Amino acid sequence: MLSLKCFIVLFVLQYICQTTYCQPNLKFFRKDYKYIEDTKAFYKIHTLHRTWQEAKERCSMEGATLFYPDDDDEANVVINYWNETQPFSWVYIGISTPNVKQVFETVDGVPITDVYDRWGPGEPNDAGGVEGCVILRRDGTLNDDQCDKKYPFICKKSLSTLEWNVYCDIPDQGYEYVKKLGRCYKFHLTPMNWTDAFTVCNTEQSYLAVINSQDEADHLVAMTKKAPKDNVEGNYVRGAVHLGFQFKRNRWQTIIKNMPLPDSGYTNWGGGQPDGKGEEKCGSMFYNGHLNDICCDQSLFFICEHEIDLLRNSYVLRFGDVFTAKPHDGM
Numbered sequence: 001m002l003s004l005k006c007f008i009v010l011f012v013l014q015y016i017c018q019t020t021y022c023q024p025n026l027k028f029f030r031k032d033y034k035y036i037e038d039t040k041a042f043y044k045i046h047t048l049h050r051t052w053q054e055a056k057e058r059c060s061m062e063g064a065t066l067f068y069p070d071d072d073d074e075a076n077v078v079i080n081y082w083n084e085t086q087p088f089s090w091v092y093i094g095i096s097t098p099n100v101k102q103v104f105e106t107v108d109g110v111p112i113t114d115v116y117d118r119w120g121p122g123e124p125n126d127a128g129g130v131e132g133c134v135i136l137r138r139d140g141t142l143n144d145d146q147c148d149k150k151y152p153f154i155c156k157k158s159l160s161t162l163e164w165n166v167y168c169d170i171p172d173q174g175y176e177y178v179k180k181l182g183r184c185y186k187f188h189l190t191p192m193n194w195t196d197a198f199t200v201c202n203t204e205q206s207y208l209a210v211i212n213s214q215d216e217a218d219h220l221v222a223m224t225k226k227a228p229k230d231n232v233e234g235n236y237v238r239g240a241v242h243l244g245f246q247f248k249r250n251r252w253q254t255i256i257k258n259m260p261l262p263d264s265g266y267t268n269w270g271g272g273q274p275d276g277k278g279e280e281k282c283g284s285m286f287y288n289g290h291l292n293d294i295c296c297d298q299s300l301f302f303i304c305e306h307e308i309d310l311l312r313n314s315y316v317l318r319f320g321d322v323f324t325a326k327p328h329d330g331m
């Protein structure tokens with residue numbers, strides 16, 4: 001039988017849930033995205049200029065896609081938001097000519113004629129024969145332009161495609177909740193150099209994993225063992241994964257608050273490691289859990305770690321999974 005105290009705790013947690021945690025999540029993707037009800041989608045205007053390909057990859061890393069207007073209404077709504085917040089004259093959109101010159105399609109393979117195709121006067125003109133990517137101007141018209149120029153861009157995530165990972169409190173089903181450690185991990189099967197791996201984890205609102213205990217090391221080893229990595233081809237180093245520590249300020253330290261590695265709770269180096277003699281300044285873990293210094297340029301698999309809001313998590317653990325409803329259910 002539940003005591004009165006339990007009832008009060010339950011009531012308070014439910015109240016907190018309704019007012020601060022669960023409700024915003026119904027229409028929440030990431031803190032850096034703005035939800036627009038008219039189009040039922042989240043948008044982020046990226047102010048850092050990038051090439052078209054970089055823009056596309058950046059949106060993808062954030063779990064979104066490079067925005068293009070589906071129709072006139074969406075073009076208007078997004079341009080209004082852009083007018084309110086940023087001074088740019090144009091942005092890259094997710095339309096290009098990936099296969100045939102002057103045959104324009106969206107990043108998800110839809111012909112431009114099925115979406116928004118209000119070209120500016122005289123466009124598309126493929127000026128100089130080198131224009132394969134599309135920009136949206138502030139006046140709502142499109143122009144084909146060179147893909148390697150650097151422009152601002154907008155990422156989009158539609159509410160209908162949002163899948164909330166309730167245990168990890170993150171819009172990414174690739175993260176797996178580990179009860180024993182009270183946090184989530186994702187094994188990345190696309191090998192990258194240390195810096196790119198670091199960026200990918202950050203972009204996913206996580207960080208390159210830092211081992212803080214033998215339990216955590218054991219889990220990362222098990223996870224690595226389980227990961228379907230054997231068929232991944234390409235030029236990368238087998239046998240180790242990037243982790244969140246590096247040689248900086250003349251010492252090994254983790255990426256969390258620059259904590260010296262000896263204070264992190266785990267310093268189990270592999271035999272003879274670190275052996276890079278100053279050449280290997282980035283941190284990795286052999287598949288067996290032992291630490292290894294490695295060249296930062298080397299491409300490896302890597303693991304991201306995500307910390308979860310403790311109160312919310314404890315609510316789930318205590319009272320069962322009341323969050324499994326999709327974020328937009330009942331809306």
Ligand SMILES: [Ca+2]
Pocket residue numbers: 123124125126127131143144145
């Ligand atoms: Ca043009």
Ligand SMILES: [Ca+2]
Pocket residue numbers: 209210211212216305
């Ligand atoms: Ca950790």
Ligand SMILES: [Ca+2]
Pocket residue numbers: 273274275276280292293294
């Ligand atoms: Ca080494």
